[in-house]
Amino acid sequence: MAKMSIGAAFSETFAFLGANWARMLLYLGGALVAIALLGWLLIGSTFTSMMASPNDPSAVLGAFGKIFFFAIIAGAVMFAASLLVWRSGLVGGDPAADIGWSLGAGAAYVGAMFVLYIGAVIAMYIVILIVGLFAVALFGVSGLSPEIFMSGGVSGGLIAFGIIVYIAIIVFFLWLFGRLGVAGPWMAAQRRSNPFAALGASWKLTSASQWTIVGFNLIIMILSFVFLMVANMIFGGIAGAAGGVVGAMGSPGAGAGTILFAVVFGLLIYVPLVLLSVSTPAAIYRCINTDSNAEVFT
Structure with missing residues (x-):
């Protein structure tokens, strides 16, 4: 491993x-288009069905299951x-031969992150309980009563x-995200499918x-937020129209034009952020990885 500077990372x-x-x-644009079309096929009428049967638990559970x-x-x-x-940019490779591996590794990684997410939620509730007990010890039960909060006291x-x-x-979650953030580039560079080894x-x-x-x-998060704010100001009218498009996508009769408009809007606004979010882990990996055999960014 090697120490990284922010300037080198940029x-x-x-x-x-x-x-x-x-x-x-x-690759990412194609994936977004595939996901949009898949969403239209899988959950295009889900919200309509759920709204039509608000008191039917099976319909609600089925809708959430699909989502x-x-x-x-x-x-x-x-x-x-x-x-x-990452693999093509970090070490080269044959994308056509890597498609099967990438899909399997991607599914394994998402599954591992879901398990970690459940563990993190449980741990967070435990921490909140401990912090709550500590607050009670410091300020007393009366100091945390609902009446105190409602009265502004x-x-x-x-x-x-x-x-x-x-x-x-x-800060903890930013730190945890940073510690686990190069798992993907490591999997790509090593062509590995074990997400826990990558983590x-x-x-x-x-x-x-x-x-x-x-x-x-x-x-990077601050810069992305600023970009999103500026983009929303510039494309405010388009963003307003997109709200109608998103609603129209939920109807069974959504046409190809509606889907196409939503895809184009997503490409214009969100793809730059996606490109940046994919580039930063590769950059961090390059900065801290001491493997001199890797042909990076070719």
Whole structure:
């Protein structure tokens, strides 16, 4: 492993983006189109059916089951496309021969992340319980009563305590995301399909630069937010029209023009953010990986 600087990470990010933008547009754009069409086929009428039977638990459960199934497939397809981009950009390879591997590895990774998500939720509730008990010990039960909150009589100490806990949770998840963030590029470079081995490798590789990675990811998030705000201002009229398009997609009679407009809108607004989000893990991996045999960004 090697230590990373934020400047080097930005340089590698834009180097990867510049060398692989056409490949990313092809793979990720194709994946987005496939996901949009798949969503139309799988859940196009789901919301309409659920609204038609609001008091039918089986209809609601069936709708959520379809949505969950679609989300898993969409995540696997998107991650598979990212693996193809990373492998081609980091070490070369034959995309046609890697499609089967990428789909299998993508499905395995999404499954592993779902398991980790469940574990993280359980751990978070345990932490919240411990923090709640600690708050009771500090401020007493009366200081946390609903009447206190409704009357606006919350103490300054409790407010400060809540802010500190909130910031600590955000920092923790930013740190965790940074520690596990190069699992995908590692899988691609090594052509591995075991997501847990990849997560372990990511944890090891990022140990020397973990807080630098957190800072870099935070800057990227801020820049992405600014871009999204500017894009929404520029394409405000299109965004308003897209709301009608999204609603129309839920109807059984949604036409090809409606689907095409939604796809084009997504490409214009969100694909640049997707390209950046795929480039940054590859850049971080390049900065902290000491394997000199890798032909990077070709």
